[in-house]
Amino acid sequence: MDSAQILAKARLALDLGDIAEASQLLGPLVEHADPEALFLFSTFSMPDAESVAQFEERSLRLLEKSAELGYAPALYALGVCYDLGDLVRQDEFKAAHFFECAAKLGYPKAKYEHGRNLYYGSHGDHKKSQLGWQLIQDAANEQVEGAMEFIRNSAPPHHI
Incomplete structure (x- = not known):
């Protein structure tokens, strides 16, 4: 079974709530620093193997490693952590x-967040x-939650 198949099986196991199966499937890929496996x-x-504090430390460490490897969902998730102050200052x-x-x-949710940052933070930079x-x-075209509502409730920049 190749890594794509293993990752698909691990995602399915997670969707079904089978943490033990997902952990077993992902373990070897995590050891080889597969970005998606690190993220997942x-x-x-x-719960039986780690405390909440140990989980949070492990989660952040793996998320940071996946982001360092350029995995877009991890980069976005790390952005959310810093935005909310979750696991980090x-x-x-x-x-x-x-x-x-x-x-x-090209990560759709990040397009929305970065787009909002640019829209609000442009300070006259057209x-x-x-x-x-x-x-x-x-992001709205990619069905990102909140993006279409933002467009309906906001004025486009002049000269678009």
């Missing part, structure tokens, strides 16, 4: 950086404001 393994705890600049990196890789609006439109 960061999303669940093993809240830092809007780091959050914006991770959202931008994930958006550049090109950034236009790019932000375009990213939000892209």
Whole structure:
């Protein structure tokens, strides 16, 4: 079985709530630093094997490693952590950086967040404001929650 098949089986196991199966499937891929496996393994705890604090430390470490390897969902998730101050000290600049990196890789949810950052933070920079609006439109086209509502409730930058 190749890594794509293993990852598919692990995602299915997670969807079914079979943490033990997912853990067993992902273990070898985590050891080989597969970015998606690192990300998936960061999303669940093993209640009988680790405390909440141990899970949070492991989760953040794996998420950071996956992000370092350029895995867009991990970059986005790390942006959310910094945006909310979950597992890390809240830092809007780091959050914006991770959202931008994930958006550049085409991750739809990150396009929305980065687009909003550009739209609101452009401070008169028309090109950034236009790019932000375009990213939000892209996110809406990709059915990202909140993006269509944002478009309905916001004015596009002038000269679009």
